[in-house]
Amino acid sequence: MRTSPAIQHDLLGAAVLHLRSGRAASRSTLAVALGLAPSTVGLYVDQLIADGYVDESGLEQGPLGRPKRRLATQRTAGWFAGVEFNAERVQAVSVDFSGQRVAALSKWLPDDADTRTVLHAIKTLLAGLEKNAQGPLLAIGAGAPGVVDPRAGVGAHYAFIADWRNVPLAESLRERFEVPVTVENNLRVIALAERWFGGGRDLDDYVVLGPRSGFGVAIVHGGQLMRGVHFAAGEMGRWPWAMGEGRPAGELHDALSAPAVWRKLAGATPRARLPEDLRVALVKFTDATGTAWDEIISDYAKAIGCLQLLFDTECFFLHGPVTSLGERFCAEVVAAVRATMPALAESPLRIVPSALGDDAGALGAASLAMESWVPAFAQ
Amino acid sequence: MRTSPAIQHDLLGAAVLHLRSGRAASRSTLAVALGLAPSTVGLYVDQLIADGYVDESGLEQGPLGRPKRRLATQRTAGWFAGVEFNAERVQAVSVDFSGQRVAALSKWLPDDADTRTVLHAIKTLLAGLEKNAQGPLLAIGAGAPGVVDPRAGVGAHYAFIADWRNVPLAESLRERFEVPVTVENNLRVIALAERWFGGGRDLDDYVVLGPRSGFGVAIVHGGQLMRGVHFAAGEMGRWPWAMGEGRPAGELHDALSAPAVWRKLAGATPRARLPEDLRVALVKFTDATGTAWDEIISDYAKAIGCLQLLFDTECFFLHGPVTSLGERFCAEVVAAVRATMPALAESPLRIVPSALGDDAGALGAASLAMESWVPAFAQ
DNA sequence: GAGTATTAGTGCGAATTCGAAATAAATGAC
DNA sequence: GTCATTTATTTCGAATTCGCACTAATACTC
Missing domain, CATH: 1.10.10.10 (Winged helix-like DNA-binding domain superfamily/Winged helix DNA-binding domain)
Structure with a gap:
């Protein structure tokens, strides 16, 4: 005994x-x-x-x-909620105590969404998940765009949601749902998702590439997220970047962000919902591999090569809409890195399209909740 | 009691x-x-x-x-040895138990130095320090150029010393001196020196810039050295880099390494011992600030800006010969970063020339020894 | 089927670490 | 000078964690 x-x-x-x-x-x-x-x-x-x-x-x-x-x-010991959002929509998932995804909800935001609207949408989705969940809600994780201060639980700022400045996100949700709330940046939360639900299970060092409307990276080093002193690490999209023949200079996201890639592949389409662009792009892509394609490959190769030289990491996970270009895209980028960067010619470089779907962010947020949880004081 | x-x-x-x-x-x-x-x-x-x-x-x-x-x-409880070398010379320092530098020795290597010669020189210097030291030698730290595997205590490879491949450096020194030996890469060891003897005392996140014959960086994140999966992190010198007007492409170290900087500043001088070049360069520099100077500033600004966007670190320490360009150089680089990179216009960027002298590497190696030491089993 | 080897898990006394109260050493108020 | 206040350190019983011997459960050997 x-x-x-x-x-x-x-x-x-x-x-x-x-x-x-x-x-x-x-x-x-x-x-x-x-x-x-x-x-x-x-x-x-x-x-x-x-x-x-x-x-x-x-x-x-x-x-x-x-x-x-x-x-x-024990699957039924309780559940975790993860919520992730940007200026366009909010996504939320519930995950049971054993780490299995149970349900998901999402909601498009109006074009003029402000902080109030967003917070309301988040709470609505979480309440929706709560309705069908079994067991008590144990913790909430949230992935927010822009600069996030996880220590304070505050969304510091984000340009594309009106008045999103120093929003006490954690406090707000903790008040409403009465459980611990952890907050982290959008893309870094995806890195957690990769560890819990994706290909990062056994990795301690990897980098998540997040080409969306901009281009950011999330760096995991020694199993730890790299945040930066001002929570602004990984802002690679703002690197100076030599553009094509005509324009001499610009920033990296002008060449590598998802819209930039679609624009190059599918011709100039106005800013629209990505899934549609994607389909157009894919049609063109399977037919022809012209200069636009080569240019994208070589730009990605250059960017990833630079990261590899700096971090010497185990694996790159490609996330976001560009993932739909698939294995072939990644393989060609690897080949281009080896061909164009002498120092990496022999490198065991790994770039993989993420196997996680559209709600990687929400899943990552749920991971945040799981990681933060400790059993409450048992009488 | x-x-x-x-x-x-x-x-x-x-x-x-x-x-x-x-x-x-x-x-x-x-x-x-x-x-x-x-x-x-x-x-x-x-x-x-x-x-x-x-x-x-x-x-x-x-x-x-x-x-x-x-x-x-207790100052007299014993002492630590640090040794650092490259293809040109070996430097060694002794540090007492309280962390005070006691003595230093150095030795130039012949042009055709091979692994055998280098190991011999290292042992000679350490033996020399031992002669005048008080108390027992407690541990040895070594900073080796090229790729180093600290776990195995092996120098994996380095191009500029003949047959420097998988050299069991730690084992070799442990046999001779009968104390624990820790091995680490040259530049990463300098990052440790910055923490113990320099401006990194209270910092958990900083980056050491090491423009020497190449260009490498050592990254400290959360108080930990970033090594990379293959111990090859920080090889920034191999980044693709657009050169001046004439040549369209090259690698970063062709523009930012110490020889490259001197070449630009002082006109084309053949590869020679740096201290002489340095003096020449300084004379030119104090007189004129022409296009060569501006070009160097803007190249450094671009490189450091990229690092800052990625790491969001607290401080950059400039090391190596280029340090002699001083505060003014660093201040101009900061200004150039703010001016040319919109995302960093407001950034509290800090670039400081290292206050450590020529034997920063050896001091860092001694730091390695200090950090690795634990009291032996006391009867 | 008994014996041996190997790995998993438990019981229990010993060693370490903690927590809270006690003691020590200073300052400042009266 | 005495007393309250504050911070540092120690004392000492209690709580946690360890180490090691022991038991448990399996496969393989003969």
């Missing part, structure tokens, strides 16, 4: 994260992952089972020796 | 680091810095005093309350 129940709540939270992510699935692997003695982990696991957060679901036989008793997070 | 002496050696090491760096100078501040209970820290400090690593050196009165009992590392 166990002596005393331990009540180190942050360690309980860390244990749950390891189990949920699959990095550990038994007492013994958990002990290694957490760096604790097996006997201590036994105590913690007892506590988690007693509180209904974890379940024993069977045995797992290794090549030799006593099989592991498989541990899994 | 204290109950039992605690023997958690890595924590003792961490405590010494805090005391040596000045981040903590009493039991109470140490407790905060280490995140331990005051009572626990008391135990550790007793142990460190008993072992002769730490001394009580007086009182420090705050505005109110009982004064702190000032703790300091």
